[in-house]
Amino acid sequence: MRMGGQKARLVAQQGEPVSAYNPDDNPFHVSGLTVAYHNKPVLWNVSYTAPKGQLTAIIGPNGAGKSTFLKAALGLIPRLSGETQVFGQPVKTALNKIAYVPQRSAVDWDFPATALDVVLMGLYGKVGWFRWPGKSHRQKAKKALQAVGMEAFANRQIGQLSGGQQQRVFLARSLAQDAEVYLMDEPFSGVDAATEKAIVEVLRQLVEADKTVLVVHHDLETVNDYYSNILMLNGQYIASGPVETAFTAQNLQKAYGGRLASTQLEGLKAKSC
Numbered sequence: 001m002r003m004g005g006q007k008a009r010l011v012a013q014q015g016e017p018v019s020a021y022n023p024d025d026n027p028f029h030v031s032g033l034t035v036a037y038h039n040k041p042v043l044w045n046v047s048y049t050a051p052k053g054q055l056t057a058i059i060g061p062n063g064a065g066k067s068t069f070l071k072a073a074l075g076l077i078p079r080l081s082g083e084t085q086v087f088g089q090p091v092k093t094a095l096n097k098i099a100y101v102p103q104r105s106a107v108d109w110d111f112p113a114t115a116l117d118v119v120l121m122g123l124y125g126k127v128g129w130f131r132w133p134g135k136s137h138r139q140k141a142k143k144a145l146q147a148v149g150m151e152a153f154a155n156r157q158i159g160q161l162s163g164g165q166q167q168r169v170f171l172a173r174s175l176a177q178d179a180e181v182y183l184m185d186e187p188f189s190g191v192d193a194a195t196e197k198a199i200v201e202v203l204r205q206l207v208e209a210d211k212t213v214l215v216v217h218h219d220l221e222t223v224n225d226y227y228s229n230i231l232m233l234n235g236q237y238i239a240s241g242p243v244e245t246a247f248t249a250q251n252l253q254k255a256y257g258g259r260l261a262s263t264q265l266e267g268l269k270a271k272s273c
Helices: 005-013 066-074 115-121 136-149 162-178 194-210 221-227 248-259 262-272
Strands: 029-037 039-049 053-058 083-087 098-101 182-183 212-216 231-233 237-242
Touching: 029 066, 039 066, 039 231, 039 237, 053 066, 053 194, 053 221, 066 083, 066 098, 066 182, 066 212, 098 162, 115 136, 115 162, 136 162, 162 182, 162 194, 194 212, 231 248, 237 248
Parallel strands: 053 212, 053 231, 098 182, 182 212
Antiparallel strands: 029 039, 029 083, 231 237
């Protein structure tokens, strides 16, 4: 699908160069996304093209619409307007190229399933809903658990795992899908330092494999250390691009306003230099 003049103007308004948009090359492109809850806009006219093979942090203050952006882009919640393309295809026809890791709070951890079962659920698109996973599928799931250090817990009930262990299992599920685009909603929330370190390592390995990774992230102090790019939101598009050029005190002030003290802004500015 070609981008007409209206879409080109829309992208230009949101700060992205129009020449950057080539539907066949871009792994994840959102245009004109508007979402409202109870008639109150949460996201307004957001357009964004994710850089291929990069690790991007989606940042912004609480209530900025970061999680909503991912869910609406995937069609998991209603949107007033906008569309999403994955390598030039409508998102509904390209779900096999996307792996999504939701917030832990959105998961029913009392569901009677083992860690291995949860990872295998990520393969149903390949296995088929009414077929049993074969030996190759189980091996793939076990390999994914091994990649996140959870192979010893394969037969443990998911509800019996710690928060960090549960997060690792869901990360393993996404790895087993062998997608091209990985969308993760607050994977570091409520995890211990060891789990955070393990997740960061997995994310970097994905990027080394030329996968595109977008992560909703809250800790501004670690943006420089973990990510190469950012998308900054606060109900609308604020900025995007490499950390070196987009993660600036000026953009942070636009997004966070008085929610960040001047000392915090200066400290973050110094880290980005």
